[in-house]
Amino acid sequence: GAVVSQHPSWVICKSGTSVKIECRSLDFQATTMFWYRQFPKQSLMLMATSNEGSKATYEQGVEKDKFLINHASLTLSTLTVTSAHPEDSSFYICSARQGDEQFFGPGTRLTVL
Amino acid sequence: QKEVEQNSGPLSVPEGAIASLNCTYSDRGSQSFFWYRQYSGKSPELIMSIYSNGDKEDGRFTAQLNKASQYVSLLIRDSQPSDSATYLCAGDYNTDKLIFGTGTRLQVFP
Numbered sequence: 001g002a003v004v005s006q007h008p009s010w011v012i013c014k015s016g017t018s019v020k021i022e023c024r025s026l027d028f029q030a031t032t033m034f035w036y037r038q039f040p041k042q043s044l045m046l047m048a049t050s051n052e053g054s055k056a057t058y059e060q061g062v063e064k065d066k067f068l069i070n071h072a073s074l075t076l077s078t079l080t081v082t083s084a085h086p087e088d089s090s091f092y093i094c095s096a097r098q099g100d101e102q103f104f105g106p107g108t109r110l111t112v113l
Numbered sequence: 114q115k116e117v118e119q120n121s122g123p124l125s126v127p128e129g130a131i132a133s134l135n136c137t138y139s140d141r142g143s144q145s146f147f148w149y150r151q152y153s154g155k156s157p158e159l160i161m162s163i164y165s166n167g168d169k170e171d172g173r174f175t176a177q178l179n180k181a182s183q184y185v186s187l188l189i190r191d192s193q194p195s196d197s198a199t200y201l202c203a204g205d206y207n208t209d210k211l212i213f214g215t216g217t218r219l220q221v222f223p
Contacts, residue, residue, distance in 0.1 A: 044213050
């Protein structure tokens with residue numbers, strides 16, 4: 001299957017700072033990428049759909065000004081958590097679509113102190 | 114409402130047995146279905162895709178799709194302790210994004 005990478009794999013930051021997470025498709029081009037969040041022992045929650053060259057589409061209840069998404073190329077999408085707070089601590093996972101299938105990155109574990 | 118439903122489990126099976134994981138979906142509009150495996154603390158990994166009615170086999174895994182009954186299943190033959198994970202069923206409802214079930218936790222005991 002296709003390979004998707006994320007960076008960093010984990011990050012610890014202070015409350016009020018911003019954190020950027022990168023998602024890359026390594027061996028294919030992805031016009032569409034997705035950002036998910038998963039809290040411990042809970043289901044995946046889709047946050048937004050990232051389309052190359054256009055604005056992201058956010059799911060209901062997700063603050064677009066807090067979670068900034070940029071999909072500047074066919075292999076890179078970034079998620080910036082602005083003014084992070086402890087309640088934003090979670091496992092953030094991106095995925096990229098190749099054909100009909102979605103392949104997930106390894107995830108980024110964010111801890112906000 | 115587009116939904117995918119799974120029994121949360123845990124489903125416990127002995128090593129070597131067949132594990133049967135089931136999923137139902139609410140809307141006949143979905144054409145493609147996917148099974149992902151997620152180990153604790155890790156991201157989901159795609160293990161099977163199925164697009165048409167019937168069975169699709171890949172190694173120890175068999176996916177079954179019945180569109181008339183709106184039912185998808187995953188069979189794991191010769192279950193191993195390393196198969197212990199949460200299995201997520203997803204349908205695409207002919208859109209870019211996937212609708213995931215809540216997952217079934219499988220425990221394979223020696």
